[in-house]
Amino acid sequence: MGWLNKGVASALTSGMNAASQGAQAQHQAAMQQAAALQQQLGAAWGQAAAAVTDPDAVAFMQLPPAEQARQQAALQEYGTNLRWLYENGVDAEITIRSMQATGVTLAGQHEYTVEVDVMLPGREPYQLALRQVIAAAAFPGYAVGGRYKAKVSPSDAGNAAILERIG
Known part of the structure; x- marks a missing residue:
């Protein structure tokens, strides 16, 4: 065994x-x-x-975390307003008269003062200066003299958003 x-x-x-x-x-x-x-x-x-070759994006990534958070919060607030206008705004047409960089950069995207002519149905055209944050990749789509679909706040004619180029 x-x-x-x-x-x-x-x-x-x-x-x-x-x-x-x-x-x-x-x-x-x-x-x-x-x-x-x-x-x-x-x-x-x-x-x-x-x-990541955009120098502004690279510069943003090198900022201290607190400044990155501040810029992201400001950009989110801007985006929240754009979304609200998109969902609740009155259809309009905008023609860009001029564009001027403000010197402000939010999360690598430049802010511009864009002077526009606003045409709302049933209303006389009026001029407006918009604050517009534009990513570098989207910038070529903005041109002085260009016509764009837009949305305008029903309660504040000074709050508008440029949406899409139409001519």
Whole structure:
């Protein structure tokens, strides 16, 4: 009976060693795969970071966190007003008369004073100076003399948003 126990023990030990070696090989392969994936992700992250070529965006990312938060809050407030105008505003047409940079940059986007002619249905055209935050990529879509769809607050004719170029 002793030789049987030694045989079973030897077989179990051999099986456990083989299983352990298999598990180690599997673990090593998983670690190599994870390292390769991490390297790929690192390369992709580097490419994404290198793709940020707008100097204003780069400058924003280098600001202290408190200033970044302040600018993001101001931009969010601006965006909230735009959304409200989009959903609740009266349809209008705007023609840009002039554009002047204010010198303010919010989260890498420049603010402009845009002087416009506003045409609302059933009302005489009027002039207005808008504060417009324009991303660098969108700036070419704004042109003096250009006509745009717009929305104007039903309760404040001085609160308007330029939406889309029509001519």
